Amino acid sequence: MQEQKKLTPGTPVLEGVMPAEGRSVGMMGRKGIAHHPDITAVLEAPELYRFFESYFGEPALTYSYKWLRAVGNEDYTGAHYDTVYMGRGTKKLHTVWVPFGDLGLEQGTLAMCRGSNQLDSFSRLRETYGQVDVDRDLIEGWFTRDPMEIVEKFGGQWVIGDYCAGDVIIFGMHTMHASSTNLTNCFRLSCDIRFQPASEPVDERWTKEGIGHNPGGEQIRSMATARKNWGL
Numbered sequence: 001m002q003e004q005k006k007l008t009p010g011t012p013v014l015e016g017v018m019p020a021e022g023r024s025v026g027m028m029g030r031k032g033i034a035h036h037p038d039i040t041a042v043l044e045a046p047e048l049y050r051f052f053e054s055y056f057g058e059p060a061l062t063y064s065y066k067w068l069r070a071v072g073n074e075d076y077t078g079a080h081y082d083t084v085y086m087g088r089g090t091k092k093l094h095t096v097w098v099p100f101g102d103l104g105l106e107q108g109t110l111a112m113c114r115g116s117n118q119l120d121s122f123s124r125l126r127e128t129y130g131q132v133d134v135d136r137d138l139i140e141g142w143f144t145r146d147p148m149e150i151v152e153k154f155g156g157q158w159v160i161g162d163y164c165a166g167d168v169i170i171f172g173m174h175t176m177h178a179s180s181t182n183l184t185n186c187f188r189l190s191c192d193i194r195f196q197p198a199s200e201p202v203d204e205r206w207t208k209e210g211i212g213h214n215p216g217g218e219q220i221r222s223m224a225t226a227r228k229n230w231g232l
């Protein structure tokens with residue numbers, strides 16, 4: 001990030017201090033910093049494989065694509081299900097959210113909506129929005145930018161906290177999540193990665209070189225229009 005001149009000159013590099021109006025720095029992918037050996041030592045640690053192998057009861061694989069994020073001031077993630085981005089393979093795909101370092105919620109941490117994956121009150125949401133594929137349907141991915149709307153309409157409970165280096169959050173493709181807004185002047189560093197049973201189909205957008213989301217340029221439908229059609 002310093003090489004890309006994204007940090008405030010003269011400040012300690014390890015604090016990740018951003019200039020005024022610093023925005024997110026692109027670091028996702030299959031190459032570069034997301035695959036630096038120091039990063040993969042965390043994201044592909046034997047402890048993660050051991051956990052998933054015991055959870056799945058068979059060998060686990062992880063997608064080569066790493067969603068490494070440096071989230072800037074005033075930036076945040078809207079509420080969504082991950083299936084809309086990576087739902088073409090197994091239903092047993094799981095996300096692992098990994099904070100890099102200790103992160104307070106004022107720096108923009110992950111919030112999970114407890115119950116959103118299984119409460120009956122979310123069933124219409126799971127049957128409609130939960131079946132979207134953003135690349136096939138050419139539609140926005142976030143269901144809403146206002147997380148409180150979720151609990152007001154469907155129930156559940158938002159859970160958020162401060163995280164320490166070494167914590168992870170693990171969840172399936174139909175658990176609603178979002179992040180708090182980064183209100184500090186330091187980038188929030190985290191990465192989300194995916195694990196699944198090795199014998200099950202994969203979503204090739206995230207395992208094969210040269211694929212990914214649509215390159216763009218097409219007309220993208222707004223979530224507001226889709227929600228009107230679903231009556232949500």
Ligand SMILES: O=C(O)CCC(=O)C(=O)O
Nearest residue numbers: 077082095097179190192
């Ligand atoms: O870190 C974030 O802001 C979003 C992460 C996310 O959406 C995920 O882990 O699936």
